[in-house]
Amino acid sequence: MKPVVRLGGASFSYPGAAVPALRDVSIEIRRGELALVTGPVGAGTTTLLLVAAGFAPRLTGGTLSGERDLLAARPGVVFATPWTQLTGLTHTVRGEVAFGPAAHGLPRADVLEAAERAMADLGIAHLAARDPATLSGGELQRVVVAAALALEPDLLVLDDPAAELDPAAADALYARLGRFAAGGAAVLLATPDPGPVAAIAARMLALEAGRIVRDGPPAVARPS
Amino acid sequence: MIGFVPGDSPLHRAHPYTPLAAAGALLLAAFAVGTPAAIAAVVLAALVFAVVGRSLAAIARPTLVLALPTWALLLVLHGVLGPEPRGLLGPLSLSEPGLTRAAVLGGRIAAILVAFLTVLATVSPARLVEAMTARGVPFGRTYLLVSTLTLVPRMRERAARILEAQQCRGLRLGGSPLARLRALGPLVLPLVLGALAEVDEQVLALDARGVTRGARRTALDPPADPAAERLLRWALLAPAAGATMYKLGSAVAAFVASRAVAGL
Numbered sequence: 189m190k191p192v193v194r195l196g197g198a199s200f201s202y203p204g205a206a207v208p209a210l211r212d213v214s215i216e217i218r219r220g221e222l223a224l225v226t227g228p229v230g231a232g233t234t235t236l237l238l239v240a241a242g243f244a245p246r247l248t249g250g251t252l253s254g255e256r257d258l259l260a261a262r263p264g265v266v267f268a269t270p271w272t273q274l275t276g277l278t279h280t281v282r283g284e285v286a287f288g289p290a291a292h293g294l295p296r297a298d299v300l301e302a303a304e305r306a307m308a309d310l311g312i313a314h315l316a317a318r319d320p321a322t323l324s325g326g327e328l329q330r331v332v333v334a335a336a337l338a339l340e341p342d343l344l345v346l347d348d349p350a351a352e353l354d355p356a357a358a359d360a361l362y363a364r365l366g367r368f369a370a371g372g373a374a375v376l377l378a379t380p381d382p383g384p385v386a387a388i389a390a391r392m393l394a395l396e397a398g399r400i401v402r403d404g405p406p407a408v409a410r411p412s
Numbered sequence: 413m414i415g416f417v418p419g420d421s422p423l424h425r426a427h428p429y430t431p432l433a434a435a436g437a438l439l440l441a442a443f444a445v446g447t448p449a450a451i452a453a454v455v456l457a458a459l460v461f462a463v464v465g466r467s468l469a470a471i472a473r474p475t476l477v478l479a480l481p482t483w484a485l486l487l488v489l490h491g492v493l494g495p496e497p498r499g500l501l502g503p504l505s506l507s508e509p510g511l512t513r514a515a516v517l518g519g520r521i522a523a524i525l526v527a528f529l530t531v532l533a534t535v536s537p538a539r540l541v542e543a544m545t546a547r548g549v550p551f552g553r554t555y556l557l558v559s560t561l562t563l564v565p566r567m568r569e570r571a572a573r574i575l576e577a578q579q580c581r582g583l584r585l586g587g588s589p590l591a592r593l594r595a596l597g598p599l600v601l602p603l604v605l606g607a608l609a610e611v612d613e614q615v616l617a618l619d620a621r622g623v624t625r626g627a628r629r630t631a632l633d634p635p636a637d638p639a640a641e642r643l644l645r646w647a648l649l650a651p652a653a654g655a656t657m658y659k660l661g662s663a664v665a666a667f668v669a670s671r672a673v674a675g676l
Contacts, residue, residue, distance in 0.1 A: 238616075243616050247616055248612070263620065265616055267617070269613065272617070273617035274614075276537070276558075276562060277555070279537075279538035280538075283632065283633075288621035290545075290632055291622040291625070291629050293627035293630055295630065296632060299632060339620075
């Protein structure tokens with residue numbers, strides 16, 4: 189499988205920060221791969237996602253040194269706080285999920301089809317006509333993931349996407365992400381609790397203080 | 413209540429540009445007229461606008477809360493401190509031309525507030541986005557306008573969440589005005605910092621959804637825009653714009669004439 193992103197000795201510092209958030213990171217993420225990113229708070233997991241998907245420093249500011257080859261054409265992103273990822277410009281779940289494909293200028297029928305497919309995938313088709321502002325955190329989280337999947341990204345980065353979900357819903361989401369990766373996309377998933385995801389991930393990146401300290405199958409890469 | 417209130421009034425059902433055009437016409441008219449009787453007519457028109465939108469009850473309180481301090485200030489500045497001749501109102505000696513000026517300015521503020529708050533209450537942000545998308549307005553401008561229109565309700569919701577959290581930690585909201593003022597401290601900083609952090613994440617989310625790609629967005633459910641409404645918008649805006657231009661032109665001509673006289 190082809191790589192979608194390659195980092196070589198990459199270091200990243202946020203604007204005004206005295207200490208780099210990422211240090212000398214060298215990884216390659218390939219299509220079809222679901223890689224876990226884990227580490228203690230402040231280890232740089234979120235930053236690794238942002239750098240890998242090309243959002244940092246383009247949108248965050250800061251300084252990136254080293255090499256980065258971003259080969260993904262359509263990176264998608266999901267954060268742990270779904271209410272900050274709503275556009276605020278639509279009044280239905282369908283509109284929210286369709287927002288990305290519509291922004292790409294796809295024909296209306298294609299936009300709606302992509303939205304319906306993504307909602308069905310995430311089990312939220314019954315919420316299509318609801319106002320996103322009236323949903324629970326767990327429902328909202330699935331809406332945000334569906335909105336990302338509707339764009340059919342070739343690289344999807346997710347930062348603790350199950351933070352608002354109950355264990356059963358989290359397992360269903362991880363299974364869906366596993367199928368998505370198996371379909372040819374690359375998935376980079378940061379989570380503080382790799383346990384429930386380890387079964388579907390082929391690889392785990394463990395970070396400490398901005399450095400990758402372990403890179404391998406989940407069984408051996410769990411941080412100490 | 414400041415913000416959209418779902419409903420089924422003619423303004424709710426209209427194309428979103430129509431209430432905006434009506435509010436724009438009221439704004440222009442408020443600036444074009446200069447006598448208390450004329451500004452009273454504009455205020456009345458603004459109230460009719462609110463009644464048509466069935467939003468008068470929702471906007472009455474915020475209108476008064478926003479307007480009353482300004483009216484009081486105008487009364488002091490123009491009514492009390494204004495020029496001669498003066499008349500007595502009970503124990504108060506008030507400037508007659510100052511009172512006229514205060515009435516015109518106060519009426520202008522009232523008309524603009526009623527028109528603007530009615531637009532906020534009756535124009536659904538989502539329908540406005542669809543209308544602007546259908547017209548090919550670039551997303552950046554749409555986002556800027558809609559974010560501005562929805563800023564107050566979003567900040568109010570966030571402030572309520574922060575206050576609830578602070579009360580759980582022992583913050584007391586009641587008491588004297590001074591105690592209430594002190595309670596603002598724990599609210600303002602998290603409100604501003606939290607809003608900035610949310611904007612950061614929302615920028616990432618919007619960028620990931622392709623809004624910065626420059627493609628023309630597909631309108632999914634554009635509101636109908638009948639010819640009668642388009643005509644109505646022109647009928648509202650053209651006279652108001654004409655009156656404003658006439659007033660500006662007259663003011664410029666008077667200024668030039670006064671300079672010419674001074675030069676002689």
